[in-house]
Amino acid sequence: DQTSAKRKRRGRLARTGATPASTSKESAEPVHPQHCLGTLKQVLESLDVPLPKSLNCLDIPARSNVFSHQHLFSDEVAWERFDGKRGDHYPTSDMRWSLVSTGWTQHRWHEDSNGFATFIRVETGMKWWYMGKPKADLPASHRSGGIQRLLDGFDLDACNSDRLDIEVAVVDVQDMLFMRPNTLHAVITPKPSVIKGGHFLATATLAVISPIPIILRQQLRSSDDS
Numbered sequence: 141d142q143t144s145a146k147r148k149r150r151g152r153l154a155r156t157g158a159t160p161a162s163t164s165k166e167s168a169e170p171v172h173p174q175h176c177l178g179t180l181k182q183v184l185e186s187l188d189v190p191l192p193k194s195l196n197c198l199d200i201p202a203r204s205n206v207f208s209h210q211h212l213f214s215d216e217v218a219w220e221r222f223d224g225k226r227g228d229h230y231p232t233s234d235m236r237w238s239l240v241s242t243g244w245t246q247h248r249w250h251e252d253s254n255g256f257a258t259f260i261r262v263e264t265g266m267k268w269w270y271m272g273k274p275k276a277d278l279p280a281s282h283r284s285g286g287i288q289r290l291l292d293g294f295d296l297d298a299c300n301s302d303r304l305d306i307e308v309a310v311v312d313v314q315d316m317l318f319m320r321p322n323t324l325h326a327v328i329t330p331k332p333s334v335i336k337g338g339h340f341l342a343t344a345t346l347a348v349i350s351p352i353p354i355i356l357r358q359q360l361r362s363s364d365d366s
Contacts (some may be wrong), residue, residue, distance in 0.1 A: 183240055187332060196245040196329070202236035207259070207338060212318065215341035236338035241265070247327040248296040256339035258319045260311065265333025267311040272304035272324040321345050 176195070183195050208216065208230075219230050239260070249272065252258050260267065294300055304324070311317050319325065
């Protein structure tokens with residue numbers, strides 16, 4: 141029937157019983173980003189249909205740490221020196237991941253959680269990585285990493301050029317991108333892509349924590365004086 145033929149043209153993911161993902165830019169139907177259950181094989185198969193869906197698979201846990209011992213990864217060094225002595229393994233599946241996407245997917249403005257820095261390496265395809273820096277003339281509450289700068293009319297789907305200076309990095313095959321914590325960013329994937337990456341902590345970016353040793357030293361000096 142017509143319904144079955146229509147679903148066949150759009151790929152197998154439309155027949156999983158889950159909520160359908162958004163349609164591609166060639167489709168005349170409205171685009172409403174939604175979550176969908178499926179497999180990586182189905183993502184690959186969806187590329188062979190006339191109107192492929194825009195599918196974006198995020199945060200696929202990695203089984204091995206292929207980026208171990210990068211000089212920026214202070215968390216790995218700390219783990220090896222302390223927890224590693226007890227036989228605990230670095231939480232690779234939490235800190236390293238892959239991204240798989242068909243063409244013309246997007247990820248709206250957001251910040252990565254938990255104060256982590258982020259890195260990616262493009263295995264195949266390409267990423268357009270938009271990083272927004274609050275303009276210097278904005279109120280202090282809108283320049284900091286707080287949620288306030290995402291309120292008061294901020295549009296997650298627009299450039300927000302009235303409040304952001306935007307830098308775009310074109311990340312091509314085998315390029316690596318490193319991003320500081322609390323960086324507001326949006327991502328467009330213009331072609332089918334496979335990305336490897338992860339999160340990390342670097343002592344150079346722990347500015348929020350740096351006053352703590354100073355306070356402790358002051359307290360110790362006060363104790364010694366007394």
